[in-house]
Amino acid sequence: MKRKQPKISSLGYALLGLLQPKPASGYDLRKIFSSTSMKTYSDSPGAIYPALRRLERQGLVRGTIEDGAGLRRRQVFRVTANGLAQLNSWITGPITPDDLIAREKEILLRFAFAEPAVGTTAALAFLKSLEKAAGEYLSELRQEFTIMNEQAPLSGRLAFQYGIRAYEALWHWTRDAIATYERVQKGGVS
Amino acid sequence: MKRKQPKISSLGYALLGLLQPKPASGYDLRKIFSSTSMKTYSDSPGAIYPALRRLERQGLVRGTIEDGAGLRRRQVFRVTANGLAQLNSWITGPITPDDLIAREKEILLRFAFAEPAVGTTAALAFLKSLEKAAGEYLSELRQEFTIMNEQAPLSGRLAFQYGIRAYEALWHWTRDAIATYERVQKGGVS
DNA sequence: TATGACATGTAATCTGTTACATGATTAG
């Protein structure tokens, strides 16, 4: 019974996540991207407008043309129930090793949208799963490092060490974020 | 007089960099990618073989078919003089803010290949330039954080903090790497 | 002699980038 949904790109999810709390036009979205560090997820109209239309074709957002008196044509998009479901399953899905290696930014995007979309408990679960995955990948990297160490040039070894440090930073951050969330849950501050 | 070269992708440069110390076949290269953390730069034959052919068309590598008695067909690629020049100018080119935001992995790739390709002095210069760029971007991010802080949900704020920490890790790493290189240069160890 | 790993590739499809095009509205 499950129809195989065509895949949604990172950009698509970024758009869904931004539209979820507040409907917006393509132009609004573009401005959010280009004016903040979200520009990592593309900020060109040639990516955003087609992505919005794809989401619309899949029934995940619905665009309505605002036609108040004398307004320029401005199409405002809203997330549909279906779109919200997709967003939630994307956020709560498992964190694969491949996510960690090839789609780190997408992981952070998932977490950034987690709380408003799926609540603090799910956000905390996400962090714990991420901590585990990052820890495991870290020990793989460290092992790989001891193997490659001697034959590579110094700059190569240093570059590899940066890779390790980056995942250490991720791991430490998950620990701190978990602590923060647990404090919030105990303290009862929303 | 300067003919506008078609652009080379990250993967293209990764291949050039790997071929520079030692000629290899497409399959060898694929194995390097898939067996190490270089798999971040794609590991599928559908990316690597076409990329090699593009490089060949541009005269940056040359493939020769090894036909020793009874061998399977195996095409070994070597970097040409032109290819080496391209690699060097890619490595030594300026580090733009855009590189830092959208192509961080490519920056590390440039550095990883720096020492064998352009020597320790250039590698050190690269690090210093990177330290500066990272420091500047960091203060931008910190500023953006104080602005966005209050209105965003906790998970959004935490995700942003991770972004800051990641660039802090990069910055700290450049400082350590610079220190390492300076020690090596003084100490005279190759 | 059949199986599996080696080695190389191609085709379809999707997405993003770049660069341009269009009209509507506001500021000077």
Next chain:
DNA sequence: CTAATCATGTAACAGATTACATGTCATA
């Protein structure tokens, strides 16, 4: 009234992913 900016898009192209196709050699 004209320039800029708002808001929306399209077309051409490059590159990557996925999935498949092909042939060769070693070994059981």
